[in-house]
Amino acid sequence: MKLPTRLIAFIFVAALLVSAVSFKDASAQTTLSDEQVQRISNNCLSIKNTLEQLHASDALLRVNRGQIYEAMATKLMDRFNGRLGSNSLDTTGVSLVTSSYRTALTTFRTDYQLYERQLSAALKIDCDKQPTEFHNAIEEARTKRNKVHSDVVALHQYIDDYRSAVNDFFINYERVAGAR
C-alpha cells in the first residue's frame, strides 16, 4: 500500500504546481470590466483600422529612420575612423562610440521586429469575439513599441557622444600637434 500513497502524494504536489503556474499566468492577464469588453466589441472595426494605419506608418518610419541611422554609421563614422586609422592616429574614443552605436542599432532592429510581430499578431485576433486576448496583445505591443522608442533615444545619445568623441580627439590632436 506504499506505492499508492506515494502516487497520491506525487499527484497532489503536481496539481499544486500546475495550479500555481496557472494562477501566475492568469494574474498576468488583465481582467477587463464588462463595459470595457463591450466597448472593444463595439469599436472593433475602428480600433482595427487605427491599428492598421499605425502598422503601416510605423513600417515607413522604420524604413526611413533605419536608412538614416545606418548611413550615419557607414558614411560618416566608419569613414572618419578609417581616415584617423590610415594616418596612424588614436581612434580608441571614436571607435568605442561607433561600436556602441552599432550595438544600439542592432537592438533597434531586433526590438522593432519583435514589436511588429506582436502588433501583427494582435491584428489577427478577432476583437469582437476575443476582446480580452486582443486587449492583452495590444498592451504587449505597446510595451514593445516603448522599447523601440527607448532604442531611438539611445541612438540619438550615441550620435551626440560620437560628436563629443570627435571634439575630444581634435582637442588632443591640436595639443599634440602644438607641442611638436
Next chain:
Amino acid sequence: MDEAPKITTPAESEVTFWDQHRYLLMVTITIIASICLVVVSMTIYNLSGAAQLDLSRPGYQSVSDKVDDTSDIDDYSALGPVNKTTVEEFTKLYDIHATKAKAVDAFNGDPLNPEVLEFAASPNE
C-alpha cells in the same frame, strides 16, 4: 492460323516501372524541390526581418511611395590627411546629418494606449 509467339528482346523485358515513368518522376522531383526552396526562402525572408522592411506587401500600399530613397549623405573619404581643415569639414558634415537624424523622435507618443484606442475603462470605474 496459329498465333505467332510474342518475341521480346532482353532489354524490353528489363524495363522497370520507373524507367517507363521517368519523365513523370523528373517533373515530380522538380516540383518537390521548388516547393522546398520556396519554403526555405520564405522562412529566411520572415525570420531575417526583411519582411518587415518590405513595403510592397499588402497593407503597406498607402505608404510605399513615401519611402525616402534619396540618401543625401555625402561620403566622407576614408583616405586623406588629418588636419584642422579636414576635421572641421567632417564636423560640419556630421552636424548637418546628426541634426537630421535627431529631428524625428521616432516611435514616441503612446498610440497603443487603451484610452487612445477608445476602449479604456470609463473614469467612474
